[in-house]
Amino acid sequence: xxxxxxxxxxxxxxxxxxxxxxxxxxxxxxxxxxxxxxxxxxxxxxxxxxxxxxxxxxxxxxxxxxxxxxxxxxxxxxxxxxxxxxxxxxxxxxxxxxxxxxxxxxxxxxxxxxxxxxxxxxxxxxxxxxxxxxxxxxxxxxxxxxxxxxxxxxxxxxxxxxxxxxxxxxxxxxxxxxxxxxxxxxxxxxxxxxxxxxxxxxxxxxxxxxxxxxxxxxxxxxxxxxxxxxxxxxxxxxxxxxxxxxxxxxxxxxxxxxxxxxxxxxxxxxxxxxxxxxxxxxxxxxxxxxxxxxxxxxxxxxxxxxxxxxxxxxxxxxxxxxxxxxxxxxxxxxxxxxxxxxxxxxxxxxxxxxxxxxxxxxxxxxxxxxxxx
Amino acid sequence: xxxxxxxxxxxxxxxxxxxxxxxxxxxxxxxxxxxxxxxxxxxxxxxxxxxxxxxxxxxxxxxxxxxxxxxxxxxxxxxxxxxxxxxxxxxxxxxxxxxxxxxxxxxxxxxxxxxxxxxxxxxxxxxxxxxxxxxxxxxxxxxxxxxxxxxxxxxxxxxxxxxxxxxxxxxxxxxxxxxxxxxxxxxxxxxxxxxxxxxxxxxxxxxxxxxxxxxxxxxxxxxxxxxxxxxxxxxxxxxxxxxxxxxxxxxxxxxxxxxxxxxxxxxxxxxxxxxxxxxxxxxxxxxxxxxxxxxxx
Amino acid sequence: xxxxxxxxxxxxxxxxxxxxxxxxxxxxxxxxxxxxxxxxxxxxxxxxxxxxxxxxxxxxxxxxxxxxxxxxxxxxxxxxxxxxxxxxxxxxxxxxxxxxxxxxxxxxxxxxxxxxxxxxxxxxxxxxxxxxxxxxxxxxxxxxxxxxxxxxxxxxxxxxxxxxxxxxxxxxxxxxxxxxxxxxxxxxxxxxxxxxxxxxxxxxxxxxxxxxxxxxxxxxxxxxxxxxxxxxxxxxxxxxxxxxxxxxxxxxxxxxxxxxxxxxxxxxxxxxxxxxxxxxxxxxxxxxxxxxxxxxxxxxxxxxxxxxxxxxxxxxxxxxxxxxxxx
Numbered sequence: 001x002x003x004x005x006x007x008x009x010x011x012x013x014x015x016x017x018x019x020x021x022x023x024x025x026x027x028x029x030x031x032x033x034x035x036x037x038x039x040x041x042x043x044x045x046x047x048x049x050x051x052x053x054x055x056x057x058x059x060x061x062x063x064x065x066x067x068x069x070x071x072x073x074x075x076x077x078x079x080x081x082x083x084x085x086x087x088x089x090x091x092x093x094x095x096x097x098x099x100x101x102x103x104x105x106x107x108x109x110x111x112x113x114x115x116x117x118x119x120x121x122x123x124x125x126x127x128x129x130x131x132x133x134x135x136x137x138x139x140x141x142x143x144x145x146x147x148x149x150x151x152x153x154x155x156x157x158x159x160x161x162x163x164x165x166x167x168x169x170x171x172x173x174x175x176x177x178x179x180x181x182x183x184x185x186x187x188x189x190x191x192x193x194x195x196x197x198x199x200x201x202x203x204x205x206x207x208x209x210x211x212x213x214x215x216x217x218x219x220x221x222x223x224x225x226x227x228x229x230x231x232x233x234x235x236x237x238x239x240x241x242x243x244x245x246x247x248x249x250x251x252x253x254x255x256x257x258x259x260x261x262x263x264x265x266x267x268x269x270x271x272x273x274x275x276x277x278x279x280x281x282x283x284x285x286x287x288x289x290x291x292x293x294x295x296x297x298x299x300x301x302x303x304x305x306x307x308x309x310x311x312x313x314x315x316x317x318x319x320x321x322x323x324x325x326x327x328x329x330x331x332x333x334x335x336x337x338x339x340x341x342x343x344x345x346x347x348x349x350x351x352x353x354x355x356x357x358x359x360x361x362x363x364x365x366x367x368x369x370x371x372x373x
Numbered sequence: 374x375x376x377x378x379x380x381x382x383x384x385x386x387x388x389x390x391x392x393x394x395x396x397x398x399x400x401x402x403x404x405x406x407x408x409x410x411x412x413x414x415x416x417x418x419x420x421x422x423x424x425x426x427x428x429x430x431x432x433x434x435x436x437x438x439x440x441x442x443x444x445x446x447x448x449x450x451x452x453x454x455x456x457x458x459x460x461x462x463x464x465x466x467x468x469x470x471x472x473x474x475x476x477x478x479x480x481x482x483x484x485x486x487x488x489x490x491x492x493x494x495x496x497x498x499x500x501x502x503x504x505x506x507x508x509x510x511x512x513x514x515x516x517x518x519x520x521x522x523x524x525x526x527x528x529x530x531x532x533x534x535x536x537x538x539x540x541x542x543x544x545x546x547x548x549x550x551x552x553x554x555x556x557x558x559x560x561x562x563x564x565x566x567x568x569x570x571x572x573x574x575x576x577x578x579x580x581x582x583x584x585x586x587x588x589x590x591x592x593x594x595x596x597x598x599x600x601x602x603x604x605x606x607x608x609x610x611x612x613x614x615x616x617x618x619x620x621x622x623x624x625x626x627x628x629x630x631x632x633x634x635x636x637x638x639x640x641x642x643x644x645x646x647x648x649x650x651x652x653x654x655x656x657x658x659x660x661x662x663x664x665x666x667x668x669x670x
Numbered sequence: 671x672x673x674x675x676x677x678x679x680x681x682x683x684x685x686x687x688x689x690x691x692x693x694x695x696x697x698x699x700x701x702x703x704x705x706x707x708x709x710x711x712x713x714x715x716x717x718x719x720x721x722x723x724x725x726x727x728x729x730x731x732x733x734x735x736x737x738x739x740x741x742x743x744x745x746x747x748x749x750x751x752x753x754x755x756x757x758x759x760x761x762x763x764x765x766x767x768x769x770x771x772x773x774x775x776x777x778x779x780x781x782x783x784x785x786x787x788x789x790x791x792x793x794x795x796x797x798x799x800x801x802x803x804x805x806x807x808x809x810x811x812x813x814x815x816x817x818x819x820x821x822x823x824x825x826x827x828x829x830x831x832x833x834x835x836x837x838x839x840x841x842x843x844x845x846x847x848x849x850x851x852x853x854x855x856x857x858x859x860x861x862x863x864x865x866x867x868x869x870x871x872x873x874x875x876x877x878x879x880x881x882x883x884x885x886x887x888x889x890x891x892x893x894x895x896x897x898x899x900x901x902x903x904x905x906x907x908x909x910x911x912x913x914x915x916x917x918x919x920x921x922x923x924x925x926x927x928x929x930x931x932x933x934x935x936x937x938x939x940x941x942x943x944x945x946x947x948x949x950x951x952x953x954x955x956x957x958x959x960x961x962x963x964x965x966x967x968x969x970x971x972x973x974x975x976x977x978x979x980x981x982x983x984x985x986x987x988x989x990x991x992x993x994x995x996x997x
Contacts (some may be wrong), residue, residue: 050860111697210952244945273940310865313890320869323862566780568738569791569845570796571795
């Protein structure tokens with residue numbers, strides 16, 4: 001899990017100045033107002049913030065799943081040398097599920113209740129993967145098994161013929177493709193440590209518990225070995241012990257699947273648990289970005305400090321929690337200058353007039369606050 | 374004097390949140406051109422109905438003996454019928470009757486159905502069973518036939534037609550509202566009401582009923598159109614308005630005999646029925662799209 | 671030792687079974703053992719934290735104590751009076767003294783009522799105030815929870831989650847109760863809002879001398895507000911102790927696993943500690959395992975754990991656990 005950040009890592013995802021606005025009856029909601037975010041290859045990046053800060057909108061924007069009245073009005077999302085915002089719908093569809101996959105919060109609502117788990121995973125696999133070779137390999141395997149039972153010259157010849165065709169496999173039938181896809185589904189379920197994967201493949205979502213459903217969702221997301229795996233509050237609806245299992249799982253399979261993970265959550269505990277780096281969001285902007293250890297040891301932004309103070313600690317025993325006064329601003333009528341200044345105990349004159357920029361204050365620790373200039 | 378003014382002020386203030394919701398609904402409705410068109414059309418009818426005495430050039434039963442069967446002209450915009458009555462005026466007077474019937478029927482049916490449905494859905498158990506079986510009995514009859522039977526039994530006039538239609542229409546509201554009550558009953562705010570000691574009657578009337586308004590409103594608006602069609606249809610057959618009364622269905626029936634000589638006699642009332650029920654359907658559809666989840670702003 | 675003057679609530683052997691009906695005739699196929707033999711006492715002015723995962727029965731306990739759900743078996747004794755079998759009107763009097771704040775602040779407020787009516791309703795039902803007096807009392811309650819006068823004539827959906835929860839708290843205080851069940855009151859709120867609400871609850875407890883039954887799945891929150899904590903698993907209490915004792919030393923293996931599973935917002939601590947990852951899922955309360963409910967997932971399971979159910983016994987002073995290990 002330790003990524004050596006002293007070497008310049010390859011950047012997988014580069015978001016620059018992303019602005020997503022929602023045009024509603026009450027006014028323009030500036031859900032994202034110019035965010036910059038980097039996700040490096042092989043790391044687990046955390047995006048943390050409270051309700052309304054824009055973190056879910058970020059993940060939906062990356063996948064271009066924003067529906068009207070929302071619209072991405074400005075910005076660039078660079079993913080593997082391509083600006084996702086400039087791709088056509090067709091090209092974007094090819095990326096969703098294959099190169100970037102997402103798992104949502106409540107598996108009960110995001111999973112199709114009338115299809116079996118196997119159907120759904122197989123669907124993703126068939127959509128994105130070319131299974132010609134797999135079908136051929138399956139045939140070879142089957143025939144080889146039959147050969148072991150009964151020695152037959154004709155079978156041997158058939159197998160040799162098929163093996164030769166491996167470099168240029170013929171187009172399979174739909175049934176064969178589906179069979180191969182199911183086989184792969186079982187494999188990926190085994191990868192996420194689902195008990196009895198062959199049985200689960202035939203089961204419907206309501207027959208599984210919440211934790212297992214979420215595993216199935218994760219399996220679906222990982223089935224095409226995506227480069228970027230986004231978990232949007234993926235464990236919020238789960239029990240604590242199950243959540244621990246899932247977080248543990250994510251850590252273990254990250255290397256095996258060779259994927260980078262973007263974890264979106266409001267729970268700083270989860271961030272402390274598995275993230276390498278973390279970005280803190282507030283009212284549509286990223287206000288601090290750092291390596292996890294640095295953020296917790298030395299939070300720079302007053303909001304981050306306030307957030308960490310507000311969490312009831314398991315150790316130590318203050319009688320009152322130190323709270324952040326006031327409440328999250330209305331995204332239609334944002335405060336002038338720094339968005340946090342009305343609630344900030346360190347607010348200065350300039351905070352009201354000028355919006356601070358996100359600048360690197362210490363090594364690998366960026367913050368947007370006038371206290372650090 | 375001062376306390377009366379204060380009372381009025383506090384009353385206005387109390388209604389303020391509902392007023393805001395109303396404005397938001399109107400804003401959403403304005404987005405769809407079809408809904409706006411429907412609204413304009415039905416408003417024309419409503420205005421015609423209310424201001425009939427001032428708008429209609431002639432009375433509803435006014436006969437001008439020299440001017441029978443005249444085709445539409447500047448003097449008689451829709452022509453005249455076999456008795457010399459001005460079709461244009463009669464259509465306007467007819468709007469009064471048909472719209473009033475629609476309102477009376479839907480209003481009463483909705484009221485009766487809501488009360489029965491809420492009680493049935495919330496209380497459940499034997500009360501629910503009993504009320505629903507009664508409802509089923511009414512629903513088992515084909516609506517039109519039942520209405521005809523009742524109208525025939527009571528006597529063929531407009532009031533009895535209205536009563537007959539109310540009897541036919543209330544069961545579907547009971548069913549609808551019962552469904553809503555069933556789902557509302559499971560909601561947390563009902564449990565919260567129980568936790569503070571509210572009695573069942575209070576929960577049904579103060580908590581469940583107000584939450585039933587939106588689906589009710591949608592259904593009611595759509596039903597207004599259906600009732601107009603049905604009432605006109607029954608009058609056409611002869612179960613409602615008596616001979617000579619300026620009611621749309623009756624007018625079509627009267628004009629049926631002169632379809633080739635004076636087609637305007639039946640055509641214009643027919644158009645009135647078509648346009649009014651179409652307009653109500655458009656508005657009802659728009660309401661349905663607007664009222665449910667979107668209002669969770 | 672029960673000093674009965676001091677005890678506001680006694681729960682004895684509470685059991686709640688939900689029948690599972692199947693088929694056209696509604697034949698009873700089995701039961702959901704939601705709460706299966708829970709006993710505890712609440713002292714005046716204290717906060718008892720009830721913690722556990724989904725399906726453990728903590729929410730059901732909260733509701734049974736208020737008789738919002740009727741217990742199948744057992745006794746509930748409030749201020750010395752056995753309220754388990756009281757009639758509706760007799761119970762009504764007691765409802766003034768015991769209130770509840772629910773988890774979902776949106777669903778627990780009638781979306782078609784204004785805040786003024788919502789908070790005023792308890793007073794109206796019990797005939798405690800009318801018109802002008804009602805208005806003033808409601809205003810007083812609103813100010814007490816940190817809201818203001820212009821919030822009176824608004825609908826619930828115009829407020830944020832934290833504000834809605836404040837409204838629920840104001841409503842719960844209207845009848846001046848002595849005992850409040852708090853059912854996951856901050857679970858659906860953001861961290862910073864949660865801190866405000868927790869502070870509010872604790873201030874109110876001191877000011878109004880309230881007793882709380884605080885239900886939550888969040889151990890850190892429970893630690894913050896409780897004096898004593900009960901850990902539940904599959905309908906039973908598996909451990910019960912004073913807060914400090916429990917955090918210093920967990921006796922039951924489930925409690926140990928629970929503590930190690932909670933994400934701690936401190937990366938050094940959390941990555942160093944010994945994590946117990948339980949195998950399997952939280953079992954369903956429909957077919958609970960024989961003997962000790964936890965034995966299929968317990969790494970210390972012995973033979974006896976499968977055969978006999980352990981009773982809640984005092985292992986250390988005022989520290990109870992239902993497990994065969996300490997013996």
